[in-house]
Amino acid sequence: xxxxxxxxxxxxxxxxxxxxxxxxxxxxxxxxxxxxxxxxxxxxxxxxxxxxxxxxxxxxxxxxxxxxxxxxxxxxxxxxxxxxxxxxxxxxxxxxxxxxxxxxxxxxxxxxxxxxxxxxxxxxxxxxxxxxxxxxxxxxxxxxxxxxxxxxxxxxxxxxxxxxxxxxxxxxxxxxxxxxxxxxxxxxxxxx
Amino acid sequence: xxxxxxxxxxxxxxxxxxxxxxxxxxxxxxxxxxxxxxxxxxxxxxxxxxxxxxxxxxxxxxxxxxxxxxxxxxxxxxxxxxxxxxxxxxxxxxxxxxxxxxxxxxxxxxxxxxxxxxxxxxxxxxxxxxxxxxxxxxxxxxxxxxxxxxxxxxxxxxxxxxxxxxxxxxxxxxxxxxxxxxxxxxxxxxxxxxxxxxxxxxxxxxxxxxxxxxxxxxxxxxxxxxxxxxxxxxxxxxxxxxxxxxxxxxxxxxxxxxxxxxxxxxxxxxxxxxxxxxxxxxxxxxxxxxxxxxxxxxxxxxxxxxxxxxxxxxxxxxxxxxxxxxxxxxxxxxxxxxxxxxxxx
Numbered sequence: 001x002x003x004x005x006x007x008x009x010x011x012x013x014x015x016x017x018x019x020x021x022x023x024x025x026x027x028x029x030x031x032x033x034x035x036x037x038x039x040x041x042x043x044x045x046x047x048x049x050x051x052x053x054x055x056x057x058x059x060x061x062x063x064x065x066x067x068x069x070x071x072x073x074x075x076x077x078x079x080x081x082x083x084x085x086x087x088x089x090x091x092x093x094x095x096x097x098x099x100x101x102x103x104x105x106x107x108x109x110x111x112x113x114x115x116x117x118x119x120x121x122x123x124x125x126x127x128x129x130x131x132x133x134x135x136x137x138x139x140x141x142x143x144x145x146x147x148x149x150x151x152x153x154x155x156x157x158x159x160x161x162x163x164x165x166x167x168x169x170x171x172x173x174x175x176x177x178x179x180x181x182x183x184x185x186x187x188x189x190x191x192x
Numbered sequence: 193x194x195x196x197x198x199x200x201x202x203x204x205x206x207x208x209x210x211x212x213x214x215x216x217x218x219x220x221x222x223x224x225x226x227x228x229x230x231x232x233x234x235x236x237x238x239x240x241x242x243x244x245x246x247x248x249x250x251x252x253x254x255x256x257x258x259x260x261x262x263x264x265x266x267x268x269x270x271x272x273x274x275x276x277x278x279x280x281x282x283x284x285x286x287x288x289x290x291x292x293x294x295x296x297x298x299x300x301x302x303x304x305x306x307x308x309x310x311x312x313x314x315x316x317x318x319x320x321x322x323x324x325x326x327x328x329x330x331x332x333x334x335x336x337x338x339x340x341x342x343x344x345x346x347x348x349x350x351x352x353x354x355x356x357x358x359x360x361x362x363x364x365x366x367x368x369x370x371x372x373x374x375x376x377x378x379x380x381x382x383x384x385x386x387x388x389x390x391x392x393x394x395x396x397x398x399x400x401x402x403x404x405x406x407x408x409x410x411x412x413x414x415x416x417x418x419x420x421x422x423x424x425x426x427x428x429x430x431x432x433x434x435x436x437x438x439x440x441x442x443x444x445x446x447x448x449x450x451x452x453x454x455x456x457x458x459x460x461x462x463x464x465x466x467x468x469x470x471x472x473x474x475x476x477x478x479x480x481x482x483x484x485x486x487x488x489x490x491x492x493x494x495x496x497x498x499x500x501x502x503x504x505x506x507x508x509x510x511x512x513x514x515x516x517x518x519x520x521x522x523x524x525x526x527x528x529x530x531x532x533x534x535x536x537x
Contacts, residue, residue, distance in 0.1 A: 025455075032451050039447065139443050158436060159449060 012170055019164040020174060029161050030178060034185035036141050037115050041190060045113030046078035051128065054172045055119035055145075056083035062117070062179040070183045076190045082131075083108070102131035112139040117179075120144065121171045123151025123160075130131045132156050145178065147171040194536040197240045198323050202315035203230035203526035204300070204307040205358035206395065206489060206498050207440070209456055210434030212463060213427050214354045215410065217417040219369035222424070225434040226354040226369075227441065230362040230526040231395075233300040235312035239319045240264070240294050247289035249278050250296045253303065260289045274299075277314050282345040285321040286340065291325075302397070306490020311355035312530075315339050319532040333376075335530070336360040350410040362529030366438050385444050390525060393447050393488075394509065396497040399517035400470050409465040416464060429459045450484020450500045456486040471497070474516055481508040496521065 015132035020026060037047055047066060059081040082105045083089070092104045106116070111175035116135040118128040124145035132142050133156055142159035148164050148171075163174045205228045208268050214223030242248070246261040254273040278295055287293070295319070301309035318339055322329045329335045339356040343349050357367055357376055364379040381389075418421040433456040439446040457475075461467040471488055474497060478486055482505030489496040497518060501509050510520050 028455070036447065136439070141445070141448065155432060155435070158439070 011163075014165065015175060016163065016170045016174055017167045017177075020177075023164065026161055026178075027114075030182060031185070033115075033143050033159055033161075034182050034189065035187045036143075038189045040113050040141070041077055041177050041186075042117045043113045045111060045115065046080065047107065047115045047117060048080055048082060048106070049109060049117045049119065050082035050131065051119030052125050054168075055121065055175065056081070058084050058119050058172065058175050058179060059117070062183065065109065065180065065183040066186070070187050071180065072178075072187050072191050074187065075188070077186070079087070092138075099126040099130055102127050103134045106131050107140075110135060110138055110140055114140045115143060116140050117143045117145070118153065118157070119175055120151075121147050121168045121175075123149065123153040129153060129156065140172050145175045195240050196534060196536045197238055198320050198532065198534055199236065199238045199528060200316040200319040200532035201234040201236050202312040202359040202530035203362055203528075204233045204235065204309045204312045204321070205230050205303075205355060206307065207354065208498075209437035209491075211354070212413060213434065215350075215414055215417060215427075215450055216353070216369070216370050217414040217510065218427050219353075220371045221417075222428060223431070224369040224427075225362070225367065225431050227366050227434050227438050228358045229364045229417070230358045230529065231523045232526045233309070233521075233523060234309060234526075235299040235301070235309055235359075236297065237313070237316040237487060238269045238296040239320045239324060241324075242292045242294050244287070244292045245283075245290050247291075247293045247295065248457065249275050250294070251275065252298050254298075262289060271421060274310060274313060276347060278317060280342050281317040281321050283346060284318070284342050285325040285327070287321055287325055296365055304490075304495055305397070306488065306495030308359065308490070311339065312359040314343060315356060315359040315530045316532075317532055318342070323532060332529070333359050350414055360530050361525045363525070365440070366434075367507035371473055372403070379438070379442065380513065381442070385442075386525065388444055388446070390440070390507075391450075391503045392484075392500050394499040394501060394506065395521040395523055396474075396499065396513055396518040397521050398471065398474060398495065398497055400468070412464045423463055428464045429455050429499070432458070438521050446500060446502060450486075452485070453487055453498075453500055454479075454485030454532035457485065460487065474513060474518055477512050478509050481505060481512040483509050 049062050051059045060083060063079045063081040066077040082102050089101050092101045096104060118132045120128045129152050136142050142157045144153040144160045146160060146162055148155055148162055148166055154160050163171045165171050203313060208227045208229060211228035213219060214226050218224055227367050243359060246259050249258045251274050256273050266281060276299060294380035297313055299309040299313055301307040336356045338431050340353055346400060354367055358365055364381060366377045366379055368375045413423055433452045437452045440452060475486055483499045483501040486497060489498050499509060
């Protein structure tokens with residue numbers, strides 16, 4: 001029984017991966033995001049990740065790959081996730097509301113050269129939307145990873161990668177995969 | 193005795209983003225947005241009164257000189273030159289050929305270049321003739337709207353609304369179109385940003401002639417939009433890129449501008465009648481030599497190629513395209529828009 005669920009899910013996962021492989025737009029987007037991140041590092045910028053729940057985990061994961069190392073032994077690349085400081089999150093959440101937790105942090109951290117990566121499977125998470133709006137108005141380059149559904153982030157973010165699936169776990173798996181790939185391209189370009 | 197000449201000039205434009213979403217069939221349903229910049233390839237009109245009882249229209253670009261005497265203005269069914277535009281503006285302004293005039297028209301932008309030289313011509317004609325008729329149009333928005341009215345109602349041409357605004361106002365313009373009206377936002381950019389953009393913008397005259405007439409392509413697009421065909425989705429994407437392109441332009445982010453230009457050019461090629469293998473090849477060569485992105489100017493099928501490239505790759509792109517027979521066209525941005533003046537000699 002469990003085996004059949006596993007097989008079913010694997011099939012779904014493979015189907016999404018195949019769709020991703022064929023999607024030329026997403027591959028162009030990935031290349032471009034990596035280029036923008038490389039440019040940002042050259043100008044002294046940083047990469048900021050954030051999201052809710054599983055996407056928060058993805059955000060931390062990606063920040064770790066850049067800050068520590070991914071496949072090469074090299075100097076750290078400045079990146080942070082806005083989901084790690086529980087004192088900050090609970091303080092802002094308590095005093096200003098949960099929708100403000102990322103935006104407020106950006107108000108303190110953001111520089112124009114930075115790349116902002118918001119992760120949201122629905123594409124409508126209010127705290128992510130607010131933060132991306134803020135970053136955009138302040139001249140930073142904004143990237144979003146979302147699902148196939150039409151969402152608020154489509155129009156706001158500079159580049160919005162839409163995973164061709166409507167199932168949250170499948171979308172999240174692909175988000176993780178794409179973040180890894182972006183890290184790899186950035187690493188290769190900066191440390192050839 | 194000296195002859196008094198009334199002259200006017202209006203700039204042509206580069207459509208940077210959103211082209212196609214300004215088709216009424218589209219924007220009346222979904223809303224449109226375009227970004228363009230006026231450039232100093234002008235269309236000129238020169239007009240004076242003569243003592244004859246006929247009007248002479250001289251167009252050096254088309255190599256025609258036509259004398260018209262008819263009291264009722266008639267339009268050629270298959271216009272091959274710009275004389276119809278002159279007639280249409282005469283009709284709108286109430287100028288009778290029989291009163292005797294000489295009108296000379298000239299566009300610096302070559303025909304079929306996709307730079308909207310004929311819309312600029314119409315604007316300059318309208319400025320001159322409204323002055324000759326003693327009813328000068330001082331309101332710039334009204335001037336643009338009258339130009340659109342003439343183009344659509346009298347000349348029955350298909351096509352977008354953006355060109356007239358560019359030729360009237362000059363400069364960088366972001367224009368939103370919807371059923372309830374048009375909103376134009378002139379972008380006031382700092383000198384340093386303008387210099388940066390000018391260093392990155394390039395225009396190439398391709399050796400390929402446009403095979404189809406622009407308004408045939410526009411007509412196909414309009415028909416497809418009316419049928420709610422595939423064009424609708426592509427035009428929606430093109431419109432959304434216009435907003436993003438505006439943000440990138442204001443931020444001076446050439447890399448992102450090039451990327452949006454590239455992405456919306458890919459979308460545009462999916463529209464009927466736009467794609468052309470020869471142009472595609474030229475474009476690929478530009479990209480391989482370091483250009484961030486680009487597009488074909490105008491409705492498609494042929495014409496001028498617009499490229500954005502960092503200044504460090506500029507020469508490489510120019511040389512590579514030169515080998516293919518596409519030559520760089522020098523231009524500057526125009527911030528004055530349409531102007532009229534008088535001389536006597």
